[in-house]
Amino acid sequence: MDITPWLAQLRKGAAELTVLSVIADGGECYGLQILERANVGGDIVSDGALYPLLSRLEKEGKLSARWVLEEGPHPRKYYRLTDQGAALVPVMIQAWTDFRQAMTRIVEKTR
Amino acid sequence: MNASPATLDPRADYLRRLEWALRPLPGPDRGAIVAEISSHLAERFAGPGATTAAIVATLGEPDDLARAYVEDSELSGALHRAAPGHLLATILSRATRSITAFVVGLGAVILYVLGLSFVAVAVLKPIAPRNVGLWLGPHTFDFGILGSPPGVTREALGLWILPLSAACAVLCYLAAGVLMKRGARALLRRPSRRPAA
Numbered sequence: 001m002d003i004t005p006w007l008a009q010l011r012k013g014a015a016e017l018t019v020l021s022v023i024a025d026g027g028e029c030y031g032l033q034i035l036e037r038a039n040v041g042g043d044i045v046s047d048g049a050l051y052p053l054l055s056r057l058e059k060e061g062k063l064s065a066r067w068v069l070e071e072g073p074h075p076r077k078y079y080r081l082t083d084q085g086a087a088l089v090p091v092m093i094q095a096w097t098d099f100r101q102a103m104t105r106i107v108e109k110t111r
Numbered sequence: 112m113n114a115s116p117a118t119l120d121p122r123a124d125y126l127r128r129l130e131w132a133l134r135p136l137p138g139p140d141r142g143a144i145v146a147e148i149s150s151h152l153a154e155r156f157a158g159p160g161a162t163t164a165a166i167v168a169t170l171g172e173p174d175d176l177a178r179a180y181v182e183d184s185e186l187s188g189a190l191h192r193a194a195p196g197h198l199l200a201t202i203l204s205r206a207t208r209s210i211t212a213f214v215v216g217l218g219a220v221i222l223y224v225l226g227l228s229f230v231a232v233a234v235l236k237p238i239a240p241r242n243v244g245l246w247l248g249p250h251t252f253d254f255g256i257l258g259s260p261p262g263v264t265r266e267a268l269g270l271w272i273l274p275l276s277a278a279c280a281v282l283c284y285l286a287a288g289v290l291m292k293r294g295a296r297a298l299l300r301r302p303s304r305r306p307a308a
Contacts (some may be wrong), residue, residue: 030150031147031150031151032151032154032155046169046170046171047151047155047166047169047170047171048169048170048171048175048176048179049179051144051147051148051151051176051180052176052179052180052183055144055180055183056183059183059184067146073153073157074149074150074153074154075146075150076150077146077147077150
């Protein structure tokens with residue numbers, strides 16, 4: 001049974017909270033760092049999904065970004081949470097926790 | 112002289128194709144995106160065992176990656192400009208790829224047509240009072256502009272149809288705006304086609 005499309009939708013739904021949580025937890029970080037931290041427990045966010053998402057979150061005012069030119073061999077764009085983003089993360093985490101508990105109750109009944 | 116595909120630097124080729132596909136975006140946005148993806152590619156290619164195929168597999172083809180940026184930008188821009196026509200055009204442009212866009216776009220078009228019909232009723236009532244109105248009877252319910260109004264039933268609203276039609280037109284206009292904004296936000300959260308998360 002192919003559940004790949006469903007799995008992709010599940011990951012897309014989780015990507016925003018994952019990225020915001022990673023930045024809330026790890027402080028200012030750049031794309032590759034976010035990817036490594038987000039995917040430490042499994043494939044949650046792909047490279048190609050991350051960058052448009054970061055761009056959108058920056059435009060929506062949830063993240064701010066700055067370029068650092070001197071640090072490594074390549075310029076890196078670092079992201080951090082804005083006040084709006086920082087206020088949003090605990091609300092999203094609470095909503096996620098409620099959703100997960102509700103799903104667990106339903107899914108474990110049918111096991 | 113053009114370089115053959117075999118001699119092209121894969122990183123430069125990817126960025127060139129990405130920049131081309133990003134051309135609907137303003138120049139500064141395009142430059143910032145290409146710079147960030149260039150930095151990402153440099154980091155990935157510097158890693159152990161990096162191959163072009165593996166990197167493109169996770170980043171997506173340049174066209175797909177660009178489309179994700181462009182679609183988000185178009186929808187965000189249309190949302191923030193608050194121009195209903197622009198927002199409707201942006202939603203309809205995605206209607207063939209997304210059921211949500213199709214339903215929202217169709218709903219908004221129906222609401223706008225309905226709103227315009229109410230405007231027409233309000234405008235034509237003073238010009239052709241006998242042909243515009245609400246006719247109610249035991250087996251009759253006619254509202255709007257009729258070439259031959261039913262003779263046996265009386266028109267029920269008179270000039271009250273003017274404010275009533277104007278209010279209905281405004282309600283249709285506002286409802287279409289709310290529908291499109293909610294739809295656009297849903298589309299931003301759930302893009303129609305982009306690299307897998």
